[in-house]
Amino acid sequence: MRIRTTRNNAKWYAAVVGLATAGTFVLSTGSAGAHGYTDQPLSRQKMCASGGTVANCGDIQWEPQSVEGPKGFPAAGPADGRICSANHTNFGQLDQPKTPSGGAWPTTRVTGGQNYSFRWQFTAVHATTDFKYYVTKPGWNQNHALTRADLNTTPFLTVPYNGQRPPSTLSHSGTLPSGLSGHHVILGVWTIADTANAFYSCADVTF
Template sequence: MRKKTKWYAGVLGLTTAGAIVLSSGAASSHGYTDLPISRQKLCANGTVTNCGDIQYEPQSVEGPKGFPAAGPADGQICNGGISRFAQLSAPKAPSGAAWPTTKVTGGQSYTFRWQFTAIHATTDFKYYVTKAGWNQNHNLARSDLNTTPFLTVPYNGQRPSSSTISHTGTLPSGLSGHHVIVAVWTIADTTNAFYSCDDVTF
């Protein structure tokens, strides 16, 4: 199955088309990103320890939809506004060390991947990234982000056809060092969305 991927790149000043690649695979009651690896997945696989409840349910970062106009409050974006997952929004991992990052290259193709444990009717998937010079010393806020998504994948109420889906496209250029990608899966028939924060190094 292939779908058109609509790109919104206001900062880059261009619009392109990308492919959605659907694949089958094992999922570890909802969803999270594992490419780039998300904070909740790092906790679930033991790379980051002392994470609390999120280590047992990385798929459950479900908060209000409508981001960035609505959704989780500033400082709670990465935990979806769920207090028992607050560790995910801290600027450092629970150990006090930096969150591990995935190395990426701006301006080059990258495949984002979601794992699902329950598949929902979907409005879209959107991807946001922090700005150059963002404040890394506090919990992530909207002011740290380019609030125009660099990638939007519309689903128009359809359900993903697999427990694993991938969106392949080009990363924003002009960034360097540590950044956070916020991936948002918006559900069509509820008031919620799922949030994943992925730490990357450009």
């Protein structure tokens, strides 16, 4: 009788632990800081995503949508040298001037002074203040992690969103800066209205 009771208790305890573990998994998955990136122009995190064009990027390959950091750029936000990773040390490959293989980041070809359609993909949507786009200056230092000194810190495009929630895919258009040539980085910043954070997306382009 005692043996049967012990076995029943053990089964009951195992079931409870199993449910608790499953519940924890669901909660942690549902609340993960998850959310969006640019795929036009193609961002570094999208290139690193599983099955993307750049291999061995580390954790970012599983979470291209999670480059979330403090908002308020350029006065606030991620530290210099950690802008593309939004201060996430486990996404540090995004800050490096070279890919993990040592080659240059692949670029999207664009033309200065012409209209361009920027596109974001979202895995979770948030009330949105705006989208802003910055670009590196002529003669910027391509051999180190991106800093504010490398960027024109006045956005060349601002798209207000007035607290609305975007659809799962969002495109908007704007004019690219003129007078640039060669390799540059376009930094897209998606600012969230009801949290203290924004999402950062670095894309390499060739003008």
